[in-house]
Amino acid sequence: MKESTLLMGKIDYINASPVYYGLDNGLLPDWIKMVPSPPAVLNGMIRDGKIAMSPVSSAFYGMNHKELLILPDLSISSHGDVMSVVLMSNYPLDDLHGRNIMLTRESATSVCLVKLIMAQKQMVPEYRTGKLKCIEDVPEDVDAAMIIGDAAMTQPWESRFKYRFDLGxxxxxxxxxxxxxxxxxxxxKYAQQHPHAVAAALDLFYQSRRMGYDHIRQVIKKGAQKLNLEESYVDRYFKGLICDLDAPKIKGLTYFFDSLYRHGIFSEKVDVQFFAPYLK
Ligand SMILES: C=C(O[C@@H]1C=C(C(=O)O)C=C[C@H]1O)C(=O)O
Known part of the structure; x- marks a missing residue:
């Protein structure tokens, strides 16, 4: 990585587009370079040190909390329906014991969430991971499929599955x-060596998000065009998808990590640690 350039991941779904609005519209400085990819690819890139800062799956943070710091007040969250994280199934949620569940290879969090829901119901399905971008990707013997991101909202999954469970x-x-x-x-490590660059990038994100919510009609319009969806649908999507990280969300996050540990899906407890630019 070049000293002066901060390589930064960007999830290539529309979910975080309010956060990127300002950066996509003039705020991006020449010392930051964006690397757009699906979440699981970004997880791998930050683990391998190819990028220093990125949105990642919350479960990936949980599994790598010793090497990472959370940037305050940013997340992709929902308080109920999320619309873009779904378990499509031919059986009710309580009837998946021993069934074949396919999990999208683009996720880490939602994979853990499905495993947790199943463990809490004392059900043991057969899991496999693979490409789930379109309806043709679903193998014939699959009973349920977990899909995230744009694909969850744009493919006719109902033509193959009876039930749609919104995991949020x-x-x-x-x-x-x-x-x-x-x-x-x-x-x-990067934050210790370059605290000012990280603080400056963080301020840009806050500015960028503020601009996004000030121009939310444009964000909705662009998202609807990109995915060929009704604007009213995308409007509802961005009302349910929240991009801050307040105390109730931190409580939800720690409860998720503790539950994963209790059910043996995580092998150790997670210590949630934040980057604290203004405390030094
Ligand atoms: C709400 C979403 O949350 C996502 C789910 C993730 C995961 O399951 O690992 C990671 C990042 C987010 O993109 C979505 O994909 O639409």
Whole structure:
């Protein structure tokens, strides 16, 4: 990585587009370079040190919390329905024991969430991971499929599956808490060596998001055009998808990590640590 350039991941779904609005419209300085990819690819890139700062799956943070710091007040979360994280199934949620569940290879958080929901119901399905971008990707013997991002909202999954479970809603019904799918993180080492660059990048994100919500009609219009969806649908999507990280979301996040540990899906407890630019 070049000293002066901060390589930064960007999720290539529309979900975080309000956060990127300002950066996409003039705020991006020449010392930051964006690398757009699906979440699981960004998880791998930050683990391998190819990028220093990125949105990542919250579960990936949980599994790598010793090497990473969370950037305050940024996330991809929902308080109930999320619309773009779904379990499509030919069986009710309580009838998946021993069935074949396919999990999209683009996710880490939602994979853990499905495993947690199943463990809590004392069901043991057969899991496999693979490409789930379009309806043709679903193998014949699959009973349920977990899909995230734009593909969850744009493919005719109902033509292959009987039920659609919104996992944000399943979580909220069970816990009463918000759910945090993604966090913005920085490598601890990079933050120690370049605290001012990280603080400056963080300020740009806050500005960029403020601009996004000030121009939310444009964000909605662009998202609807990109995915060929009704604007009213995308409007509803951005009303349910929240990009801050307040105390209730941190509570939902820690409850998720603790539950994963209790059910043996995580091998150790997660210590949630933030980058604190103004405390030094
Ligand atoms: C809400 C979403 O949350 C996402 C789910 C992720 C995961 O399951 O690992 C990671 C990042 C987010 O993009 C979505 O994909 O639409």
């Amino acid at each position: 809603q399943v979580w909220h019904k069970a816990t009463g808490l918000p759910f945090v799918y993604a966090l913005w993180v920085v490598q601890k």
